[in-house]
Amino acid sequence: MQPLSLVELNPTVNLPEDIARLSDVPATELSALQARADSAFATLSALNAVNPLLLLNGFSGIDYEELVDSLIKKHANHADLFDLCYAENLNHPQKPIWLKLKAGTGLVFCELVGQLLELSSRHLEAEHIVQRILKKQDNDPKVADYLSLLSQHVAAGQGFSHPVLINLMVHRHDNTMPIVHARQCTPEQLFGAVHVQTEQGSVFSHHHLLEPGLLHQANGGYLVLSINELLAQPSLWFKLKNALQTRQIEWSRPAEIATFYFQPEPTPLDIHLVLVGDRLAVAELSMLDHELDTLAFLRADIIPEWDLSQIFPHYLGFLSHLRHKHQLLDFDASAIARLCRYASKMTEHQHKVSLVETELVAIMQLADVAARREHSEEVSAAHLISAEQEQDYRLSYLLEQSDLGVRDGQYLLQTQGQTVGQINGLSVLQITGHPYDFGEPVRLTATVHLGDGDISDIERKSELAGHIHAKAMMIIQGYLANVFGAEHPSPLSATLVFEQSYHEIDGDSASLAGLCALLSALAKEPIYQHFAITGAVDQFGNVQPVGGVNEKIEGFYRLCKIQGLTGQQGVILPASNQLQLNLSDEVVEAITSGQFHIYPVAHVTQAIELLTGSVAGDVEQADTLFGRIRERLDDLNGHSIETSFLRRLFRR
Numbered sequence: 001m002q003p004l005s006l007v008e009l010n011p012t013v014n015l016p017e018d019i020a021r022l023s024d025v026p027a028t029e030l031s032a033l034q035a036r037a038d039s040a041f042a043t044l045s046a047l048n049a050v051n052p053l054l055l056l057n058g059f060s061g062i063d064y065e066e067l068v069d070s071l072i073k074k075h076a077n078h079a080d081l082f083d084l085c086y087a088e089n090l091n092h093p094q095k096p097i098w099l100k101l102k103a104g105t106g107l108v109f110c111e112l113v114g115q116l117l118e119l120s121s122r123h124l125e126a127e128h129i130v131q132r133i134l135k136k137q138d139n140d141p142k143v144a145d146y147l148s149l150l151s152q153h154v155a156a157g158q159g160f161s162h163p164v165l166i167n168l169m170v171h172r173h174d175n176t177m178p179i180v181h182a183r184q185c186t187p188e189q190l191f192g193a194v195h196v197q198t199e200q201g202s203v204f205s206h207h208h209l210l211e212p213g214l215l216h217q218a219n220g221g222y223l224v225l226s227i228n229e230l231l232a233q234p235s236l237w238f239k240l241k242n243a244l245q246t247r248q249i250e251w252s253r254p255a256e257i258a259t260f261y262f263q264p265e266p267t268p269l270d271i272h273l274v275l276v277g278d279r280l281a282v283a284e285l286s287m288l289d290h291e292l293d294t295l296a297f298l299r300a301d302i303i304p305e306w307d308l309s310q311i312f313p314h315y316l317g318f319l320s321h322l323r324h325k326h327q328l329l330d331f332d333a334s335a336i337a338r339l340c341r342y343a344s345k346m347t348e349h350q351h352k353v354s355l356v357e358t359e360l361v362a363i364m365q366l367a368d369v370a371a372r373r374e375h376s377e378e379v380s381a382a383h384l385i386s387a388e389q390e391q392d393y394r395l396s397y398l399l400e401q402s403d404l405g406v407r408d409g410q411y412l413l414q415t416q417g418q419t420v421g422q423i424n425g426l427s428v429l430q431i432t433g434h435p436y437d438f439g440e441p442v443r444l445t446a447t448v449h450l451g452d453g454d455i456s457d458i459e460r461k462s463e464l465a466g467h468i469h470a471k472a473m474m475i476i477q478g479y480l481a482n483v484f485g486a487e488h489p490s491p492l493s494a495t496l497v498f499e500q501s502y503h504e505i506d507g508d509s510a511s512l513a514g515l516c517a518l519l520s521a522l523a524k525e526p527i528y529q530h531f532a533i534t535g536a537v538d539q540f541g542n543v544q545p546v547g548g549v550n551e552k553i554e555g556f557y558r559l560c561k562i563q564g565l566t567g568q569q570g571v572i573l574p575a576s577n578q579l580q581l582n583l584s585d586e587v588v589e590a591i592t593s594g595q596f597h598i599y600p601v602a603h604v605t606q607a608i609e610l611l612t613g614s615v616a617g618d619v620e621q622a623d624t625l626f627g628r629i630r631e632r633l634d635d636l637n638g639h640s641i642e643t644s645f646l647r648r649l650f651r652r
Contacts, residue, residue, distance in 0.1 A: 001610060003570060003597040009581050009588055011350035013340040015333055016313065021378060022331040027324050028317025030062065031070035033306055033355060040300030041071040044272055047298070051244040051269060055296040056276045059304045061356035064276050065181050067302070068224050072179055079177045080270055081220040084170040085109070086207040089265075090149045093161050096207035096264045099143055103172040105136050110166045112136075116147070117165060120154040161206040169212040170219065178221030182214050185229060187236055190214050191243070191252040194264065205262045215249050218271050227277030227285050234288055241295065243269055305352045308344075315340075315353055322361055328368045334381035339364065342384065345550070345582040363387060385585070398431060399438050399558075406562050412499065413443055414529040415563045421446040421521035423611065424532035425498070425513035426552035426571070437548060439555025441532055443499040444510065446517035448492045450636070472508035476515045478539040479604070483626065484522075484619060484633055491636040494518050508536040509546035512574075516608050522629045527611045531599075532556040533572040541604040545576040550583055557587050557596055565590065570597030572607055 019025060031038065037056060044054045058064060083106035089095045101109050112133050119126035130147050137143045150165070172178075182190060192213035196205045214223060230237040243249050248266040275296065277285070286292045306315045319339060323331065331339065342363055346354035354360060364379075366387035371379045405411045413424065425442045473496070496514050512535035520527045534552050536544040553571045560569040578600055583591075590596040601607045605616035608625065617624020622631060 001599055001601070001606060003591075003599050004578065004581075006588070006592055008578060009583050009591060009598065011308075011341055011344040011582060013337045013344075015316075015336060019313075019316065019336070020333055022316070022320045022323050022336055025313060025316045025320040027321035028314055029070050029321055030067050030318060030355060030357070031074070033314060033318060034067065034071075034302055036300045037067070037302055038071060038074075040298060041075045044274075044298060045072075045075040045077060050247055051271055051273065052298065053244065053273045053275065053296050055282065055292075055299045056274065056302055057279055057282055057299065058276055058302040059278050059356070061358040062302065062304075063357055064226075065224070068181075068222075068274055068276070069179055072177065072222050076177045076222070076272075079175065079220050081172050081175060081178070082170075083109070083168065083172055084212070084216060084219065084267065085166050085168045086210050086264065087146060087166050088161050088207050090146075090153045090158075093206075094262050096210065097142075097146070098265055098267050099146060099166075100140070100268070101143070102137055103175065106168045106171040108136065109133065110168055113147075113150075113166055116150070117154065120151055123155075126151065162208050164208065167208045167210060169210065170216055178218050180214050180218035180221070180223050182223060182225045182229065185214060185225075185236075187233070187239065187252045188213065190236065191239065191249055192216055192267075194251050194253050194262065196262075207264070210251070210264055213249070213252070215243065215269060215271065216267060219267070220270055222272045222274060224274045224276065227275050227281040230275075231281060231284055231288070237285070237289065240273075241289070241291075244273065244295075304356055305347045305349075305354055308351050308353060318355070319360070319364075322357065322364060326361055326365065328364055329371050329377065329379050331364075331367075331379045332381075335367070335379045335384055338381040338384045341582065342388070348547075348550070348580045348582070350579045350582065363391075366391060395435060398434060402429075402438075402440055403558060403562060406559055411443075413441055413559060413563075415560045415569055416566060417529050418526035419529060420524055420526045421448075421517055422529070423513050423517040423520070423527050424529065424556065425510045426532050426534040426556060427510070428548035428551050428555075437551050439548065439551035439553070441556050441559050442510075444496065444513050444517050445499055446494055446496050446514070446521040448494045448518075448521045450491060450493070468508055472511035472536065473514070475508075475537060475539055476511055476518065479515060479537060479541055480518065482539055483541075484630055491633060492522065494521065508544075509534050509548075511536050512543055512604065512607060515541075515604055516611055519604075519608050519625070519629070520612065522632065523612075523614075523625050524632075525612045525614055525625055525628075528568075528613065530560075530566060530569040531572055531611055532559075532570075533607060533611070535572070535574040535577075535601070535607070537604055543574045543576075543601050543603060543607065545574045545580075549573055549577045549580050553581075553598065554584055554587055557590065560596065565595045567595050568597075569595075570599060572599045572601055572610055575600035575602045 040054055040056070044052055081103040083101040083103055085099050085101060085106060086096045087099060089097045112129055116126050116129040116133070119129060130151070133147060134140070134144055190213050192215070193211040194205055195209040195211060196203050197209065230240075239250070247269050249269050250266050251264050308315070316336065319336070340353055343353035343360060344350060346356060346359060363384065367379045367383045370383040370386045376383070406413060422443065422445050425444045427440050427442050428437045429440050430437050496518065498510070513533045515537055516527065516533060534546055534549065536546055538544060553573070556571055581598070587596065591598065599610055601610070608616050612625060614625045617626050619626050619630035621627040
């Protein structure tokens with residue numbers, strides 16, 4: 001079997017010939033690459049509904065505010081905007097009332113009401129002032145009622161709770177659609193606050209002690225809220241949900257209000273609500289409120305990656321946008337190709353590139369620093385490589401400590417020679433607080449003995465294995481029973497263990513390694529230790545893909561480098577994982593020079609033939625590995641004479 005060629009190890013990025021640097025590409029915002037979200041906002045703006053809700057399933061690492069703002073500005077084609085003020089209720093002073101004014105007229109309204117009050121208090125004709133106000137407010141009936149009551153109130157010589165009659169809370173300076181982002185908000189910040197004053201032991205409030213909330217500011221437009229804010233304060237969601245359904249904003253009342261009666265009139269609510277969160281946050285909110293699916297019937301996914309089979313320049317435009325947004329040096333063609341390769345590695349797929357802004361900007365900024373340090377006018381691939389190497393160096397302490405055990409001979413791992421029932425598996429370590437995972441080889445050993453055909457998984461019996469690992473071990477037993485125990489039960493039992501493993505393991509990525517170790521022990525056929533292997537299997541021996549293949553390959557390469565590269569060493573992995581390959585420069589160079597190899601396999605027979613150098617064959621072929629296993633089992637079962645007779649009979 002041939003190892004993978006150089007072109008199969010990393011994604012190929014073919015830049016258009018007319019692009020010499022990133023500034024040659026027109027900037028493209030993330031919203032242009034989010035067709036699903038674009039469709040959702042187009043529908044949201046066209047919905048004939050009161051207080052509609054859009055739920056965006058996103059992911060961490062993107063600029064939600066920029067994305068949402070861009071899509072709203074693209075699709076929002078109408079706005080029911082108004083100025084909002086509160087005034088003293090002249091019939092019930094403890095119940096201030098709201099007045100909706102035409103957008104942009106709030107300041108003039110306050111000025112005219114002041115003139116009206118002055119003329120009325122001097123018993124002068126003020127009808128012309130009233131008419132001016134009503135004309136500007138399109139004869140709004142609530143405004144007319146208030147002005148009529150005000151005139152009567154002044155004529156009767158009655159006083160006011162506050163000398164300034166109007167509290168202008170929301171004033172629209174233009175017709176711009178309000179887009180309000182709620183960040184770390186409290187109930188008071190979201191729904192508005194009722195402040196109080198204390199004088200000589202008495203607690204009181206009035207309409208000028210009302211402070212508008214984010215809902216008031218977003219009225220007529222859009223409110224964007226993170227689901228995590230609602231999960232941190234569940235009562236906030238239920239109060240917001242009530243506001244959407246009742247179409248009014250209830251004021252958030254402080255504890256002091258309980259000592260006296262003060263109840264401002266709820267404000268009418270007309271907003272488009274956008275909730276943003278990752279899938280876990282959405283799931284938690286759904287568990288908190290089972291009515292969420294009904295209320296949030298409009299949903300959309302924000303995609304974290306871009307398929308390179310689509311229009312490639314669009315993605316380059318996104319990178320150009322990030323460069324301009326963060327004021328970085330220009331990137332030349334070599335840097336663009338290297339950056340795309342880095343973005344592809346983030347997705348673990350050769351045909352896709354990442355849209356996660358924070359990670360992309362991080363490496364771009366580090367490369368910018370490297371370029372400026374050399375007084376370069378542009379960022380090149382060399383600067384990106386330097387940035388990656390420096391970052392790896394800063395974060396490699398734990399990796400070096402892991403390798404130290406190999407250097408000191410404390411971990412009994414082999415990369416040369418042959419051993420029966422021993423194989424190099426591959427694992428990925430995830431350390432809390434560490435920004436990325438790294439691969440680490442692990443030694444699996446298998447032994448066989450007389451028994452009832454059971455496979456004893458020491459990890460599971462010692463309660464150091466998870467459910468998926470336990471399932472994988474049962475699949476291995478199913479495969480062995482299917483191939484070798486279809487006619488007679490196996491007289492051999494086996495023991496399988498991850499050597500020098502002292503923490504819990506889970507997953508099925510070691511099932512191919514475990515199965516090959518068992519086949520080696522059953523056939524008494526040694527395994528080449530210069531190989532490491534990863535992959536899952538099914539009951540028919542088909543090899544299935546696993547995660548973390550790049551980290552696993554690089555982990556075994558480090559081990560081989562420590563113990564000495566021989567030119568024979570390499571990794572066996574599922575053929576279906578080939579598109580996930582995106583290896584480090586050092587590993588690629590070793591493969592190019594013939595010092596390291598990657599072998600794809602689709603079936604366990606291909607893997608065991610590579611590992612042992614023997615033909616797997618068939619159980620009916622005595623001179624093959626599977627045939628020797630069948631013959632050994634038959635000998636122990638006492639069926640070898642009967643089997644030989646039947647074989648001779650069928651040959652005739």
